[in-house]
Amino acid sequence: MRTIPAGLAAHLKGDVTTICHCWRVFRRDGVVLGFTDHDGDLLVDGAHFLASSGFSASEEEAEAGLSASAGMVAGGFSSDVIAETDLAAGVYDGARVELLVVNWCAPDQFMRLSLREIGEVSRAGGEFTAELRSLAHRLDQPQGRVYGRRCDASLGDGRCRVDLAAYRGHGTVLLVRGRSRLVVAGLQGFASGFFAQGVLRLEAGGELEADAHVLNADGTADLTLWLPSERDIAVGQVFSVTAGCDKAFATCRKKFGNQLNFQGFPHVPGSDFAYSFADGERLHDGSPIFP
Template structure:
């Protein structure tokens, strides 16, 4: 912030905003609402997107900082495809107030993540969520029969990459939300149901989708997704299929032999037992 306060106090200012956006896959890009490119901290900030932001609401307490970003969808900036594919969901965002005549004079104005993104014709509107928004997430555990761990995470403890539980195969054809593989060997029908399909290469590399149904039919394996992957998936695209877990104690014990790490309460009484009342009559 060297000299920035003096610049603000001088009466005549040359200010703009600069944005650094880092997606979950690590891609870092810079944008600015100035009419010329800026560069600092090793980031080039481009003006082509026409991005702007409403007034940033910030407080000294724990209430979430909020704002909204507005920008144009274009091939050189934020694209329609990456919005549809969800590649910007939860992207890390930093916003500076910058003296464009001397970018060394700047102040970090906002740090947080992108929230909900909405389309508005050829524009997009993105909610900005400050770091304090993380404090609004519910914590703790819920008493329930089914496991509350994410399959393959540290609490689950199961290595999902083990042979037989993760398979990588070339795609034969994609029809909407159904993926066809010319592969009938390996696990039985339903093995990958409630698992996930991950795209390894091609235009959709890095994208994934939950699997609704997995079955063998007509000499092929058909994998039906809950929603289509928003990317071109030409024949030959390599996909990784991860076995599904329905969170039941029986599945944890019989399919994965991982019952010692089961994170549910398998013997919790059901609602029928809780609503039962004594009745008179014969034994």
Template sequence: MSLAWLDPGLTTSCYAWRLERTDGVTLGFVSHDRDLLIDNLRYRAAPGMVPSTIALSDGLDIDNVDMEGIMTSTAIAEKDLIAGRWNGAKLSISLINWEDPEQEPLHLICGEFGEITRSGDSFRVEILGPMSVLDAALVPVTSPTCRARFGDRACKISLAAHQVEMTLTAVTLDALEFAGLNGQAALYIYGELRWLGGENCGLRHTIIAGEGDRIHLADHTDRKLSIGDRALFTAGCNKNFVTCRDRFGNSQNFRGEPYLPGNDLLTRYPGA
């Protein structure tokens, strides 16, 4: 790592923030008085956007950063935070040389957005560092249902084979109608809908119920829906062994213990 630009007595450094949403939208900010172009991304000037505290360590502690200041940017709209567009977004903060932004930066912190909470008129964001994965259980807890997420590495189902694009044909008070469902909405219960167009483009919703050509989402959309909006449907799985075996033919990858005796076996007594 060559950081010779940090050696001169006259500092030319500033902070650079890079935020990447899960839908591909990327924003950049610098604590400088003019915009800078870094890796073909324009970082907007935001002189007041300086992290109040950054704690780094060479141990296994999670890196921490106060994220209240960045939420004041007009580029991060309140309605997008509420809609969940920033959930799981990636964040990186670096120290760069504003005289030559293409020089190697000093990476300070990286992570992703965790819980987003509202406090008065502002938002507070929890940042999950790389070490947060160590908080996961080392040994999975047994369960009669599958612990894998449909289509992940453990499940090994090809999502492409169980996804289809459809167009919204009607909106009612509590349901959405898609003629492309052809009366098979029940196949997408516990599945996912991701909008590909319209004001909700990029947002994802869980499908909790469906009948005929109508589906019901777990949460309502904050933006207006219009007839003709396109959406990508992903088939649903109720995580039961019978469904995995008979519908998807994937019993060899079932991540559960459907025949493991429960706690009631321990409470039985002779002659029961």
């Protein structure tokens, strides 16, 4: 049962209240930010809460039990507080948000209403909307491993063990065709498709996921990105790009020679095999589906 501080409880019993909401954001990089829907900045619990951000929240209902509730918070981008590039870079992903109710006439009268995590964030027209999920949503997340044909490790991590230094190329941007296609130099030693589904790291900062890689006859290469770049990419910018992996057993064996560390289950029959029937063309002797 939640206990309301005596001073705040007395204020709420009055005929007129001066109540506002404050959000304290704890980013995973250690930065702490404060925002309020009041029309002036507040100092609450030793933290500054800024009013210039234009924050507003949706209605929310508290539920008993362990059901995962969610609310929404909206605001405008501010170069001094929240930048669109920060949201695009994911610095707010998974951040914890503490929601306070505060008597703005007496900021020492406050109470914490809930502790949430930032979920899905959408951006449009200079504004953003962020989903605030209760911590109970973690109970809905899959636990343990999922059995599937494809590998569930990340290329180069402790389970995969591939040495990425041998599968990395370096180059220079020659031409920018929109925000999702680059013409680059320096990758002439790699066949087409080698860096498909790989990761492009710009020397100026930022990571981009490559969708396709095509080697041209003149030695240049076309790199197509999964998503358009949020930041401008300048001609002449230096980058490194790491080979991609489609998580298939054949790729792990042929491209990386790493089949002994494959973290999938390639011999698990798929639905096409489960629904098939015995015929005279295929051999059903219990041998592996994939050699």
